[in-house]
Amino acid sequence: MKIAVLGAGNMGISFSRSFLKYELIKPQNLHLITRNESKKSKLKESFPDSAISTFEEIKNLEADLIIIAVKPQDFTFVAENLPFKISEKSLVLSIMAGISIEKIQKLLNHKFVVRAMPNSPTLLGMGITGYTAADGIYFSELMNVERLLNSTGRSVYLEDESLLDGVTALSGSGPAYFYYIIDAMIKAGTEMGIDENLSKLFVKQTMLGAYHLINNSDRSLEELIKDVASKGGTTEAALKTFDENQLKSILQKGILAAENRAKELNK
Ligand SMILES: NC(=O)C1=CN([C@@H]2O[C@H](COP(=O)(O)OP(=O)(O)OC[C@H]3O[C@@H](n4cnc5c(N)ncnc54)[C@H](O)[C@@H]3O)[C@@H](O)[C@H]2O)C=CC1
Ligand SMILES: O=C(O)[C@@H]1CCC=N1
Numbered sequence: 001m002k003i004a005v006l007g008a009g010n011m012g013i014s015f016s017r018s019f020l021k022y023e024l025i026k027p028q029n030l031h032l033i034t035r036n037e038s039k040k041s042k043l044k045e046s047f048p049d050s051a052i053s054t055f056e057e058i059k060n061l062e063a064d065l066i067i068i069a070v071k072p073q074d075f076t077f078v079a080e081n082l083p084f085k086i087s088e089k090s091l092v093l094s095i096m097a098g099i100s101i102e103k104i105q106k107l108l109n110h111k112f113v114v115r116a117m118p119n120s121p122t123l124l125g126m127g128i129t130g131y132t133a134a135d136g137i138y139f140s141e142l143m144n145v146e147r148l149l150n151s152t153g154r155s156v157y158l159e160d161e162s163l164l165d166g167v168t169a170l171s172g173s174g175p176a177y178f179y180y181i182i183d184a185m186i187k188a189g190t191e192m193g194i195d196e197n198l199s200k201l202f203v204k205q206t207m208l209g210a211y212h213l214i215n216n217s218d219r220s221l222e223e224l225i226k227d228v229a230s231k232g233g234t235t236e237a238a239l240k241t242f243d244e245n246q247l248k249s250i251l252q253k254g255i256l257a258a259e260n261r262a263k264e265l266n267k
Helices: 010-021 037-046 072-080 101-108 120-124 139-150 163-172 174-191 196-215 221-228 234-244 247-265
Strands: 003-006 030-034 051-054 065-068 091-094 113-117 127-133 153-157
Touching: 003 010, 010 030, 010 037, 010 120, 030 037, 037 051, 065 139, 072 101, 091 101, 091 139, 101 113, 113 139, 113 163, 120 127, 127 139, 127 163, 139 153, 163 174, 163 247, 174 196, 174 247, 196 221, 221 234, 234 247
Parallel strands: 003 030, 003 065, 030 051, 065 091, 091 113, 127 153
Antiparallel strands: 113 127
């Protein structure tokens, strides 16, 4: 199988690394496409046996799978200025936020499109990707795509494409929310006089331990919270402040704003 990655940025590179790491393709069968000539030598260092090209210099693209990993805002330019023809037999896999299968099909004049939403832990093979596909794609082809996605973490097929905007808001953007909360906790630690490195250690290990407790317990999240929050104790004081300031509802609003933005990106 030959794979071309159109947009060798953070996600395009993460995906490429995972495919090679799990030997799902030979490096010779990977083609990375970048916008800037200046990025080529650095990409060549990381992918010495793969083809590296700029967008403009490709005249013929031989690829069974073309992964579109440019920003949604760059997609119209890419589609309107494609210097090569997409073979009828190729499959297009888009990881762009928001852009619908219908829009991709129209702009690329190509029928076989799979749309996926991964997240940044794909870099460690610990991501999660929701994906869906246009009609007419063979099951075996879809399984090939799923095998590739699974090298970056877990994957979940969704029948209903409209849910992908919610997945984008939840797990696509999710790592950033997590870092944001961790950052607030670390900063609270330093405000209380704890050295920054130490604060980081306390917070990171707390999140790791708490994550494992969620995964290894049959107790609900409410029950787990109750286990920590003693009556009249410290946790209760923090949770009361969070509730008074509607932290939960603010977080939910933010996530819905992300979903809304995904929909706007398709306009
Ligand atoms: N960063 C993330 O955590 C996630 C990103 N995504 C989606 O993945 C896509 C890529 O995101 P990132 O990797 O974060 O962005 P990025 O900016 O790191 O990568 C995009 C790359 O596309 C290149 N590019 C733009 N126009 C090009 C052209 N005409 N030809 C070749 N290359 C071109 C840019 O130079 C850049 O290197 C976006 O559509 C985003 O919505 C999806 C899930 C998670
Ligand atoms: O922020 C974004 O638009 C992309 C999609 C999900 C994560 N990053």
